[in-house]
Amino acid sequence: MRRRLDLAGALVAQPPVLFLDEPTTGLDPRSRIGMWDVIAELVASGSTLLLTTQYLEEADQLANKIAVIDHGKVIALGTADDLKSQVGGERLELTVSTPADIETARTVLAPVANGEITVDVPARRVTVPVTGGASALMESLRRLDAEAVKVLDVGLRRPSLDDVFLTLTGHAVEEAS
Template sequence: MSLAIVAEGLVKRYGNVTALDGLDLSVPEGTVLGLLGPNGAGKTTTVRILTTLVTPDAGRATVAGFDVVRDAQRLRSHIGASGQYAAVDDHLTGAENLEMVGRLYHLGTKRSKQRARELLERFDLTEAGDRPVQGYSGGMRRRLDLAGALVADPRVLFLDEPTTGLDPRARAGLWDVIAELVAGGTTLLLTTQYMEEADRLADRIAVVDHGRVIALGTADELKNQVGGDRIELAVTNPADLDTARRVLVPLAVGDLQIDAIALQVTVPVTHGAASLTDALAGLAAERVTVRDAGLRRPTLDDVFLTLTGHQATDTPKERSR
């Protein structure tokens, strides 16, 4: 399968901050790669380099067969991008925003108008197309921004946290639109902090932290890597926490998490219900009273806590990356 995106050893520094530290990526044509990482991990810098907005300090990358530095001007007509915030003009109508993008791509006035109407219909914005964007909802603005990224019918699409700030309904609607694009053969690189978003859209997920890819695989593979399931249980007496730790450590795949205030223990395991049964039997044998217990799949924070040692959103000092 041909590769639509290749990055080898990308390095980017901003003063004393290393945004990318030898990042490697490859995305086959017609697939979706999700870049999953905390704030400041290097996701946005990666997108900026691959879309020719930033030049790397070291390494190389190609997109749609074009070198992102040497062939930057030619590459731009083959890609589309949508950032974390909708890049639309509030004072123009939805149609005028898309027509402006078409003219920037040198499509000509007639084709720009035609393309604008096609995309307004595709994104269910026809009725709002002749209204100023300042009256649009957040979900409508995001859909219009994504439509703008598709004006030139790009072979490769970059979406940098496209659903940040949207309510669950608007997010789900945008996921449907993105899924349709991918089904039509578009290659997509998607950055996100939402595991459920990567679960829904990505063929593979690259976990990025401190400017490097630290894990790569499908959503299920990553979850299994940090323990396929989580036992969550709460004991009645604070004195039972040490006993619970001793009983549960042999069942754990990775470190236990203990909340001494809530009297709760979280245990990563690989054998699901069987592990829960063993845990409860072991605690009962030690006369530990369990007031609540359950089994769940890992969350985004579980993955990041295990792989990086911190929560997914605990790096505000690095957000300038």
């Protein structure tokens, strides 16, 4: 309620430029979506908005241009799609029905992969970096079907802004070591 009141007070004067510092922190999902709607309406009506957020899904949803800042420096600038294409590649994520299918899937999908295939054995998940989008997905499913690998779930994913941030800042590497 406090955030809504703060935003309402700021909007009374219909400012041409509005600065919002993490406006959805602490909001429940319904309130967050409502805030996103208000922000989108502001931008559509011509207001310029500078939004700071650590919720990269929020930036992906709302921002026309995104600056990735690490240790106080802008390390990347562009649209969400521009930034995602910088880190490259789509990935095919699939869950197989049995642990035995994991190695078969890895072997069968190696020719389709555009990089290292990773597996999560307890989850029976295989992640394959690919190029070619839907055609790579279809080719992969044909190969798996030909080897009688039962697939419980499959998806073609583009990098998220979280992936972009972790790749560009190298924090995933620092935390893993």
